Amino acid sequence: MHESFLAYRKFFYLKLGLGLIVLSIGAYALHDPPHGPNGGTWLGYTLGTIGAGLILWLLWYGVRKRQYHSNLGQVSGWLSGHVYLGSALLVVATLHCGFKFGWNVHTLSYVLMIMVIVSGAYGIFTYVRYPTRLTDNKGGMAIDAMLKEIGDLDGQCLRIAAEMGDKVHQMILRSIERTSFGRTPWRDALGGVGKGLEDLAREIKSIAGDAPTLAPLPGAAAPAAGGESTVFFVADQFASLRDRAKAALGHRLLDLITSKKALVMRVQRDLVYRKLLNSWLSLHLPLSIALLAALTVHVVTVFFYW
Amino acid sequence: MQQLVIRADECSQGLDRRAPGVEVIHGETIRLEGAAFKALLSRWPDVQAKMQSKARDLLAGQSVKVQESPEGAGDLISFLVNQGVGEATDVLLIDETLCVRCDHCEKACAETHGGTSRLDREAGPTFAYIHVPTSCRHCEHPHCMKDCPPDALRRAPNGEVIILDSCIGCGNCETNCPYGVIQMAVKEEPKPVNLLSWFLFGKGRAPGDEIAGHHDAGVAKIATKCDMCKDLAGGPACVRACPTGAAIRVSPEQFLTVTRGTTLDRS
Numbered sequence: 237m238h239e240s241f242l243a244y245r246k247f248f249y250l251k252l253g254l255g256l257i258v259l260s261i262g263a264y265a266l267h268d269p270p271h272g273p274n275g276g277t278w279l280g281y282t283l284g285t286i287g288a289g290l291i292l293w294l295l296w297y298g299v300r301k302r303q304y305h306s307n308l309g310q311v312s313g314w315l316s317g318h319v320y321l322g323s324a325l326l327v328v329a330t331l332h333c334g335f336k337f338g339w340n341v342h343t344l345s346y347v348l349m350i351m352v353i354v355s356g357a358y359g360i361f362t363y364v365r366y367p368t369r370l371t372d373n374k375g376g377m378a379i380d381a382m383l384k385e386i387g388d389l390d391g392q393c394l395r396i397a398a399e400m401g402d403k404v405h406q407m408i409l410r411s412i413e414r415t416s417f418g419r420t421p422w423r424d425a426l427g428g429v430g431k432g433l434e435d436l437a438r439e440i441k442s443i444a445g446d447a448p449t450l451a452p453l454p455g456a457a458a459p460a461a462g463g464e465s466t467v468f469f470v471a472d473q474f475a476s477l478r479d480r481a482k483a484a485l486g487h488r489l490l491d492l493i494t495s496k497k498a499l500v501m502r503v504q505r506d507l508v509y510r511k512l513l514n515s516w517l518s519l520h521l522p523l524s525i526a527l528l529a530a531l532t533v534h535v536v537t538v539f540f541y542w
Numbered sequence: 543m544q545q546l547v548i549r550a551d552e553c554s555q556g557l558d559r560r561a562p563g564v565e566v567i568h569g570e571t572i573r574l575e576g577a578a579f580k581a582l583l584s585r586w587p588d589v590q591a592k593m594q595s596k597a598r599d600l601l602a603g604q605s606v607k608v609q610e611s612p613e614g615a616g617d618l619i620s621f622l623v624n625q626g627v628g629e630a631t632d633v634l635l636i637d638e639t640l641c642v643r644c645d646h647c648e649k650a651c652a653e654t655h656g657g658t659s660r661l662d663r664e665a666g667p668t669f670a671y672i673h674v675p676t677s678c679r680h681c682e683h684p685h686c687m688k689d690c691p692p693d694a695l696r697r698a699p700n701g702e703v704i705i706l707d708s709c710i711g712c713g714n715c716e717t718n719c720p721y722g723v724i725q726m727a728v729k730e731e732p733k734p735v736n737l738l739s740w741f742l743f744g745k746g747r748a749p750g751d752e753i754a755g756h757h758d759a760g761v762a763k764i765a766t767k768c769d770m771c772k773d774l775a776g777g778p779a780c781v782r783a784c785p786t787g788a789a790i791r792v793s794p795e796q797f798l799t800v801t802r803g804t805t806l807d808r809s
Contacts, residue, residue, distance in 0.1 A: 237790055237792065237796060238637035238640060238787060238790055241785060241787050299737060301783070302749040304749065304750060305774070310784075310787075311782065311783050312784055312786060312787040314785075315785045363642050366642075367638055367640060367788075368639045370638070376667070378665070510643060513642050513643060513644075
């Protein structure tokens with residue numbers, strides 16, 4: 237029932253693009269101009285006109301997708317054509333110039349076109365790769381719900397930390413302050429949470445320093461790098477504490493922090509995936525505008541000054 | 543109705559069969575005595591023949607659908623039914639393997655409906671990558687119609703549940719809708735969009751922007767909801783504006799088609 241833009245109307249635009257490529261290559265192979273293939277021959281002009289027309293039509297996609305009242309076909313069909321005919325442009329433009337390149341505005345147009353197509357190809361890659369990951373990462377939970385849950389966990393952590401002393405309370409506060417979404421790079425935010433965990437583990441050791449049974453339990457692994465190992469190590473340490481009430485509090489606190497860390501990571505991943513889905517456009521669009529400018533100069537130069 | 547035709551046909555043939563049924567919407571059961579029904583039908587042989595032919599076609603169609611339904615399709619159907627799709631006449635479904643979260647569906651809705659989007663893409667549950675956004679299902683028995691003082695909620699000739707201009711903004715329909723698809727919005731025509739000015743200079747309203755004051759308290763509002771773009775040629779704007787083909791509108795009869803294309807690959 238759902239039909240991907242890549243498979244729009246049984247790959248209509250893919251077939252159209254391939255047809256254009258085959259026709260262009262066929263004509264190029266049969267064409268034998270006296271001074272070699274170039275943009276100035278009848279085939280060069282023909283392919284150039286087709287290419288320029290295609291570029292204008294491809295640019296119009298940006299307008300069409302914002303014309304919400306338009307009945308000029310579905311936008312998914314436009315995107316399908318945008319993808320396949322845009323890819324075909326690679327062959328059409330290359331054959332148009334007859335593989336003649338130089339340090340001039342004509343080759344600049346060609347290079348810009350290649351850059352636009354490559355950035356667009358990366359865009360297709362993101363469109364295929366990240367939508368599913370976004371859904372998997374959310375696991376049926378809305379981002380708003382995750383943020384609310386993180387807030388709730390912070391509140392619970394603070395309540396428990398208040399019973400464990402000022403130092404633990406301060407560390408939990410610091411950990412909460414370090415947790416940020418979007419403003420700082422996500423790794424920093426996650427590092428903040430992880431760092432908070434390590435600080436917390438050290439603090440707990442110092443609090444229970446006079447306990448004679450603080451040595452690791454048999455089979456307990458030493459803390460390795462990474463939040464999860466620290467959590468397990470500290471949990472084992474708690475199990476050995478004489479003060480069972482405090483140990484229970486500590487266990488609960490670590491559980492909460494671990495849950496929070498998992499949620500923070502999911503929110504950050506969500507932001508990263510969304511950014512990846514859009515960031516390529518910040519290259520694709522300016523390059524397209526630059527291509528339009530270079531193409532205009534190229535065409536004007538060819539017709540009026542050559 | 544299909545079940546009625548099939549059961550009636552079995553009855554007319556004197557067959558004694560039992561079949562379980564699940565009620566997905568509010569319904570009523572009519573009990574007809576077999577002998578009396580058979581006697582009644584015998585008076586109109588052409589009606590009897592027509593019913594038998596219809597029953598055969600329906601049974602054949604159902605058999606094909608069941609055979610083609612992939613394993614796990616039942617779970618997806620159950621999910622959709624739980625989301626009220628069973629009582630819907632038309633529902634927006636988003637395939638999250640295709641959705642790039644561009645929100646063009648919402649923008650298209652806002653742009654074509656006075657600057658207020660009638661759907662919330664992000665909200666709503668997801669199962670097997672099929673997302674049911676917060677958008678009117680155009681229920682067979684609309685809950686929103688229950689308590690409307692000016693009787694402003696009506697069903698259009700093509701089945702859409704619509705709100706007339708006589709809405710007084712009491713909010714009863716918003717409260718009564720179990721799917722949260724009705725919202726109160728200011729009645730105000732948004733300024734027109736100048737695409738070139740917006741693109742080149744960032745001036746003016748961006749295409750699809752919702753009107754300001756939409757969420758302001760104290761401003762007079764009326765109920766708004768999806769009207770299936772009944773006044774627009776070309777069908778629902780949300781579906782037409784989706785760049786990847788992720789958004790579709792389906793009727794309950796099309797569920798099996800949806801599940802056939804999704805569950806096998808994803809569940």
